[in-house]
Amino acid sequence: MKKSLGAVPLVFPMPAFLVASYDPSGRPNLMTAAWGGIASSDPPCVSVSIRPSRLSHESILANRAFTVNIPNARLAEAVDFAGIVSGRQADKFAKAGLTAVKSDLVKAPYVAECPVILECELYKTVDLGAHTMMIGKIIDVKAEEGLAGEGPPLDIDKVDPLVYNSGGDYHRVGASIGKAFFVGKNLK
Amino acid sequence: MKKSLGAVPLVFPMPAFLVASYDPSGRPNLMTAAWGGIASSDPPCVSVSIRPSRLSHESILANRAFTVNIPNARLAEAVDFAGIVSGRQADKFAKAGLTAVKSDLVKAPYVAECPVILECELYKTVDLGAHTMMIGKIIDVKAEEGLAGEGPPLDIDKVDPLVYNSGGDYHRVGASIGKAFFVGKNLK
Numbered sequence: 287m288k289k290s291l292g293a294v295p296l297v298f299p300m301p302a303f304l305v306a307s308y309d310p311s312g313r314p315n316l317m318t319a320a321w322g323g324i325a326s327s328d329p330p331c332v333s334v335s336i337r338p339s340r341l342s343h344e345s346i347l348a349n350r351a352f353t354v355n356i357p358n359a360r361l362a363e364a365v366d367f368a369g370i371v372s373g374r375q376a377d378k379f380a381k382a383g384l385t386a387v388k389s390d391l392v393k394a395p396y397v398a399e400c401p402v403i404l405e406c407e408l409y410k411t412v413d414l415g416a417h418t419m420m421i422g423k424i425i426d427v428k429a430e431e432g433l434a435g436e437g438p439p440l441d442i443d444k445v446d447p448l449v450y451n452s453g454g455d456y457h458r459v460g461a462s463i464g465k466a467f468f469v470g471k472n473l474k
Numbered sequence: 475m476k477k478s479l480g481a482v483p484l485v486f487p488m489p490a491f492l493v494a495s496y497d498p499s500g501r502p503n504l505m506t507a508a509w510g511g512i513a514s515s516d517p518p519c520v521s522v523s524i525r526p527s528r529l530s531h532e533s534i535l536a537n538r539a540f541t542v543n544i545p546n547a548r549l550a551e552a553v554d555f556a557g558i559v560s561g562r563q564a565d566k567f568a569k570a571g572l573t574a575v576k577s578d579l580v581k582a583p584y585v586a587e588c589p590v591i592l593e594c595e596l597y598k599t600v601d602l603g604a605h606t607m608m609i610g611k612i613i614d615v616k617a618e619e620g621l622a623g624e625g626p627p628l629d630i631d632k633v634d635p636l637v638y639n640s641g642g643d644y645h646r647v648g649a650s651i652g653k654a655f656f657v658g659k660n661l662k
Binding site for chain 2: 287288289290291292293294295296297298299300301303320321322323324325326327328329330331332333335354356359362363364365366367368369370371381382383402403404410412414415416417419421424425426427428429430431434438439440442445447448449450451452453454455456457458459460461462463464465466467468469470471472473474
């Protein structure tokens with residue numbers, strides 16, 4: 287029996303991305319975004335939704351670029367911190383003990399401590415009321431050595447990404463339960 | 475040291491949603507979508523990206539509605555199956571052993587076996603080349619009784635959602651590693 291929860295923004299799993307950009311004065315800024323995901327394969331695109339009041343909103347529109355940084359479980363405190371403090375009040379990179387590295391290909395910094403980072407050019411924006419969806423064209427993905435061979439799949443246990451349980455807590459990824467494009471063949 | 479993987483559509487974690495709709499002849503249809511996520515809070519919106527060749531693409535545009543169904547780990551075979559077979563060739567609900575229930579509020583079926591479902595009206599579409607992003611306005615979320623009190627957070631261990639490791643395998647969600655809007659306060 288199912289019970290109505292009302293019109294709430296809720297899916298499982300939800301990510302906890304660190305989105306990095308240069309603010310209008312050129313200083314690296316950071317925010318946590320749980321609302322987003324892959325948006326297309328060709329061109330490869332990722333979306334993150336950001337409130338217009340955020341410094342990151344202004345920063346991404348000014349530079350037409352951002353990075354999506356995939357934190358691991360060791361960074362849970364930093365991720366949570368970047369979600370509860372404004373870049374207008376604090377240098378979030380410094381306070382969170384994170385290192386801003388100038389991207390090779392886009393006008394945005396990335397987070398050195400994150401195992402996987404996506405360098406993105408702003409491709410489209412979609413006004414969705416409380417949030418603006420920033421759709422980034424993925425120019426390059428970089429992963430720590432040892433996580434991958436020549437490309438996906440990466441070893442998700444080594445990436446050790448955070449899963450956000452909306453309104454609740456952060457989790458690790460757990461056990462593998464089956465190979466994709468394979469286990470479903472039993473039903474064909 | 476980071477290594478370039480090229481311009482690939484890759485984030486962590488990625489979901490494995492079952493997207494359900496009525497095809498133009500009124501038959502329930504299903505597909506698996508890993509590309510999507512929450513898009514805004516007000517109006518509450520979710521996005522899923524779908525190739526124009528898919529039967530679901532035509533179906534969602536025809537009815538201006540779809541459901542996003544959150545499968546649990548027990549449904550991994552069905553989820554994988556719905557991603558490798560076309561609804562033009564098979565009744566995917568029947569073959570996967572899933573039950574299509576008429577939604578209360580939108581013109582789309584939902585998957586009875588999924589612990590959490592979102593009833594959505596098509597709100598906006600965004601052409602992104604290989605995929606069309608379908609942005610749905612969330613009209614209602616329904617969860618199995620026992621997963622929640624009066625709303626989020628749900629008990630994610632009981633929801634037991636799938637995490638998709640792109641190009642690789644399906645995983646469960648693992649251990650909790652800290653409370654959101656709390657563990658980051660240490661860094662303030």
